[in-house]
Every structure is written in structure tokens, then in C-alpha cells.
Amino acid sequence: xxxxxxxxxxxxxxxxxxxxxxxxxxxxxxxxxxxxxxxxxxxxxxxxxxxxxxxxxxxxxxxxxxxxxxxxxxxxxxxxxxxxxxxxxxxxxxxxxxxxxxxxxxxxxxxxxxxxxxxxxxxxxxxxxxxxxxxxxxxxxxxxxxxxxxxxxxxxxxxxxxxxxxxxxxxxxxxxxxxxxxxxxxxxxxxxxxxxxxxxxxxxxxxxxxxxxxxxxxxxxxxxxxxxxxxxxxxxxxxxxxxxxxxxxxxxxxxxxx
Numbered sequence: 001x002x003x004x005x006x007x008x009x010x011x012x013x014x015x016x017x018x019x020x021x022x023x024x025x026x027x028x029x030x031x032x033x034x035x036x037x038x039x040x041x042x043x044x045x046x047x048x049x050x051x052x053x054x055x056x057x058x059x060x061x062x063x064x065x066x067x068x069x070x071x072x073x074x075x076x077x078x079x080x081x082x083x084x085x086x087x088x089x090x091x092x093x094x095x096x097x098x099x100x101x102x103x104x105x106x107x108x109x110x111x112x113x114x115x116x117x118x119x120x121x122x123x124x125x126x127x128x129x130x131x132x133x134x135x136x137x138x139x140x141x142x143x144x145x146x147x148x149x150x151x152x153x154x155x156x157x158x159x160x161x162x163x164x165x166x167x168x169x170x171x172x173x174x175x176x177x178x179x180x181x182x183x184x185x186x187x188x189x190x191x192x193x194x195x196x197x198x199x200x201x202x203x204x205x206x207x208x209x210x211x212x213x214x215x216x217x218x219x220x221x222x223x224x225x226x227x228x229x230x231x232x233x234x235x236x237x238x239x240x241x242x243x244x245x246x247x248x249x250x251x252x253x254x255x256x257x258x
Contacts, residue, residue: 001242002029002245003034003245004200006203008203015205015218023057026219026222027056029223031057034058035240036051036058038059038062041044048061048081052086055121055168055256056258058088058255060088060091065095065096066099069106069223075120079120083125088252090117090123090148091126091127092127093110094127094132095130096129096133097133106219115139115145116143117144118143121148123148127150127153128153129157139186143169146168149171153176153203154163155186162189162193171199172193173196173201174186175200176202176221179208181210183236187232190233195233195235201225202217202221202225204218204221205217208230223237
């Protein structure tokens with residue numbers, strides 16, 4: 001019934017019970033599928049290895065904007081790595097002006113390479129943006145990222161940014177942040193988003209939703225995001241779960257429902 005559209009499952013290997021426990025807990029909480037997201041060359045291999053051995057998992061390949069500027073893929077390297085059928089997305093990629101400083105032309109070049117690969121493959125982009133919303137959206141618009149489609153993951157921006165993403169056919173993914181008491185602006189955006197363009201995620205092991213804030217996050221906790229959205233929007237949990245899952249399968253048609 002639920003889908004975790006963004007999880008760093010490989011990072012849960014050192015937690016109690018490891019990855020197997022995280023998957024077991026997710027299934028016990030009606031999570032039907034998990035998209036495992038990579039952030040660097042090592043995690044690209046790790047999440048793809050996980051996805052190859054489990055129909056319950058899919059993978060992305062890409063390099064996070066904050067990873068050292070010396071670690072890069074060419075577009076051809078990304079394309080070759082992403083040809084595997086279990087790789088359904090490119091990323092996470094984007095721009096982050098919060099953690100990185102100085103001349104960030106290298107970050108924009110890396111982002112552009114990911115957009116190029118995604119367009120070639122016709123596989124959606126997983127977008128990270130922090131304190132760079134205008135540059136992020138301008139690059140997506142100018143470089144015709146609508147040809148690939150994608151997700152603005154862990155969305156925390158304003159309505160104008162959401163509208164720009166929706167206008168180029170992107171989906172908005174809401175994480176546990178939307179459940180935080182100090183996330184009033186984001187909650188107002190979440191009320192306005194068209195339900196057929198919303199996805200939900202954990203971004204685990206980070207950003208555990210209420211009532212687990214401050215603890216290690218895991219895919220099972222995506223249910224709390226769905227529950228909060230249902231209350232926020234005056235909807236049912238069942239409708240939030242089924243519609244966000246349908247949205248995921250529409251964006252990623254090669255993934256078969258459980």
C-alpha cells in the first residue's frame with residue numbers, strides 16, 4: 001500500500017538487525033517497494049547489488065552535489081551504469097549551496113551531466129536542492145529536464161518553487177520533515193499540492209518523522225508521513241497511500257506492483 005520513494009538502505013547495514021531487519025519492518029508496515037538512492041560511486045554499487053537480489057527494491061545511480069568535486073561520472077559512464085533494469089532513476093543530484101562554499105561551477109557541471117544522462121536514458125531524475133532553489137529550477141527548465149521527468153525529493157521549498165517543478169512535469173516528494181512542528185510553511189505547501197503529483201519518502205537513515213524524530217529513520221516510518229498528510233489534507237490514510245503509490249508506479253512504469 002505504501003512506497004518509500006527515497007531511502008539510503010545501504011546505510012542501515014550497521015544498525016541493529018541490519019538491512020534485513022529494515023526490510024522486514026517495512027513489509028510489516030505495508031510498504032510495498034523501496035527505491036534505494038545512491039550518493040557516490042561506492043553507494044552506486046552497493047544499492048545496485050541490493051536491488052539485483054531483491055524484487056522489493058529498486059536503485060538509482062548518481063553523485064550527490066556535496067560529494068567531493070573530484071569524484072565524478074561522465075554522462076557515458078552514468079548511462080552505462082544505469083542501463084541495468086533495476087536502475088530506475090538518476091541521482092540523487094542537484095545543487096546544495098548550504099554545505100558547499102566558494103565557486104560551485106563544478107557542482108552545476110556535475111548536475112548538468114546527470115540531466116544529460118537522464119534525458120538520454122529517459123529515466124527520471126532524483127533532485128536534491130538546498131539553498132539553491134532558483135538555480136536548481138532554472139537549470140532543470142533550461143536544460144529540458146522535462147524530457148526525463150523526476151522528483152524534487154525531501155521537498156522543503158516554497159509554493160513558487162513547487163509550481164515551477166509541477167510545470168515541468170516533476171513530482172514533489174515529502175519526507176518526515178513535513179511532520180515537524182516548525183514546518184508550518186511546508187505544511188501549507190503540502191495542503192496545496194495536487195495529490196496526483198505527490199510522493200512520500202523517508203530519506204532514511206535521516207530525518208525520522210514524528211513520533212520518532214531524533215532516532216534512526218527506516219522505511220517502515222513512511223507510514224507516519226502518510227498518516228500526517230491524511231490529517232493535514234482532510235483525507236484518509238488509505239487514499240494517501242494508494243494514490244502516492246499509483247503516482248510512483250506511473251513515474252516508474254518498469255516497477256511492478258507487489
